[in-house]
Amino acid sequence: MTDRLRFFDRFATLLTGVGLLTLGLLAYDWRFEVVGGYPSDLSLEAVRDLADTGWWPWAITAVTVPLALAALAWLLLHLRRPGPGTLRLSASDSTGRIQGDLRSVATAAAASLQERGPLASVRGSTRSQGRRTIVELRAALADGPTDTPSLLRAATQTAAEVHEAFPQDHVVCRVLIDGPRRRRLRGARHVRVQQ
Amino acid sequence: MSTTRAPRAIPAACWPALPIAATLVVPAVVGVHDLLASLGATHDPAWMPRLLGAADGLGPSMAVLAVATVVGLTGLALILIALRPARRTHVQTQASGDVWISGTAVGALAQTVADRFPGVVSASLARATPRRVDIRVVTDGDPAQTRTQIRDVVTAHLSGLAVPTVRIRTRKLAP
Numbered sequence: 001m002t003d004r005l006r007f008f009d010r011f012a013t014l015l016t017g018v019g020l021l022t023l024g025l026l027a028y029d030w031r032f033e034v035v036g037g038y039p040s041d042l043s044l045e046a047v048r049d050l051a052d053t054g055w056w057p058w059a060i061t062a063v064t065v066p067l068a069l070a071a072l073a074w075l076l077l078h079l080r081r082p083g084p085g086t087l088r089l090s091a092s093d094s095t096g097r098i099q100g101d102l103r104s105v106a107t108a109a110a111a112s113l114q115e116r117g118p119l120a121s122v123r124g125s126t127r128s129q130g131r132r133t134i135v136e137l138r139a140a141l142a143d144g145p146t147d148t149p150s151l152l153r154a155a156t157q158t159a160a161e162v163h164e165a166f167p168q169d170h171v172v173c174r175v176l177i178d179g180p181r182r183r184r185l186r187g188a189r190h191v192r193v194q195q
Numbered sequence: 196m197s198t199t200r201a202p203r204a205i206p207a208a209c210w211p212a213l214p215i216a217a218t219l220v221v222p223a224v225v226g227v228h229d230l231l232a233s234l235g236a237t238h239d240p241a242w243m244p245r246l247l248g249a250a251d252g253l254g255p256s257m258a259v260l261a262v263a264t265v266v267g268l269t270g271l272a273l274i275l276i277a278l279r280p281a282r283r284t285h286v287q288t289q290a291s292g293d294v295w296i297s298g299t300a301v302g303a304l305a306q307t308v309a310d311r312f313p314g315v316v317s318a319s320l321a322r323a324t325p326r327r328v329d330i331r332v333v334t335d336g337d338p339a340q341t342r343t344q345i346r347d348v349v350t351a352h353l354s355g356l357a358v359p360t361v362r363i364r365t366r367k368l369a370p
Contacts, residue, residue: 001205009212010277016215017273024267031255044251051244057233060226060243068223071216078213134199141300145307152290152355159292172293174199176285179299 005077083126087133090168100166102126106135109162109173113137117154118146120180132170135162141180151177199293203281211273286325288356296356298324305330305361308352309345316368328353329362338365 030038050056082103089098106124114122120142127134137158141151155175162173229241253259285295302323309318314336322329328349334341342365349361 001209006206006209006281010206010208012215013208013211013273014277016211017270017275017277020266020270021274022270024263024270027255027259027263027266031260038255040254042250042253044247048244048247048251051241051247054233056243057226057230057241061223061230064223064226068220071219074216075213078209129199132199141303145311146304148304148352148355152288152294155288155294156290156292159294163292172199174202174293175295176202177288177294177296177300179297179303 001078008074083136084128084133085126087166087171089166100171102133102135102171105162105165106137109135109158110137112161113139113154113158113175116158117151118142119151119154132172135171135173137173137175139175139177141177143180201283201287202285202295204284206281207279208277211276283325290355296325298326301325301353301356301359302328304353304356305349305359308349309363312341312345312348314341315345321364325356325359327360327362329364332363332365333368334365335368338367341365 029035085101085103086099087102089100092098103124103126106126108124110122110124113119117139118141119139122137122139125136125138127136137155139155155177159173159175162171165171225242225246228237228239229243231237232239232241285297288294288296302320305323305328306318306320309315309330309332312318312332314334316333316335318330318332320329321331330345330349332341332345342363345365346361346363349363353359353361
């Protein structure tokens, strides 16, 4: 999900919230006439006359269908999409173009980190953040005791190797360490009795 | 220091955005249906005149106020959701480079150490965030001494991470 989409979602939710709250307050003001004066009943005669005209269905369709298509596009943007697959390297020039296969790098870095560290699984992916390209390694701890210094050392070495592979390009390797998969941490299910 | 922004969960505002987007399709359905009705492509009468007829003459009755209350509260909830910042899922460790760790991972590391400490019968995680770890320990030894020792061991084990606050609560195993 891009930053732009997140911002748009927030803006749309905020706008809808303000609109609904305003409608609710208007209804109360209509009843109790705290701020302004209103007619006792809602009169839609003018609108109903318009709705009886021949051009009304065309006008409504012309306005609502593009809005619906935009809304569908907005919905589809929420589908998860893979990050950038290739990166044009800074060594490219007018004589030729050099591209790096980022997904292969992410996969190889994930395998390297899993081999080094006390980890159950590591997944590699790519994403963009502004001008930067991020190779993201998502690691799950293995069950059992874990030596924290060796864990951090493995993560740091792997990230450094990715950075060395792209010395002049805006590529950053980020390691996210998560807890063990499918492990209940809250409340021990068993009691170990020591003699 | 990190060169990327802190990882965050999907903002809460993104979830109501989905039904809001879906709702925007409804007027188009009504519009297209009424257009087809006006062209004689369907025997069903147009919907818009019926909707307008139902709303025409409406007054500020109790039913309208009840609906307005629900609408207003929903609007208020959406405003609060829209303004809520996205939750941070990981905090940066003290390792060089861009290495982040989640509260679950910190909790797992701490619980394993506490669980294997001599004299501990069981250790369960009460709370685990990247900045704070609460562990409940049942011990067959001295609770106060065990608490202090476990806290020191866990804090040492988590050094290099996000330096969370470690709280250990101990109780003695019932005879």
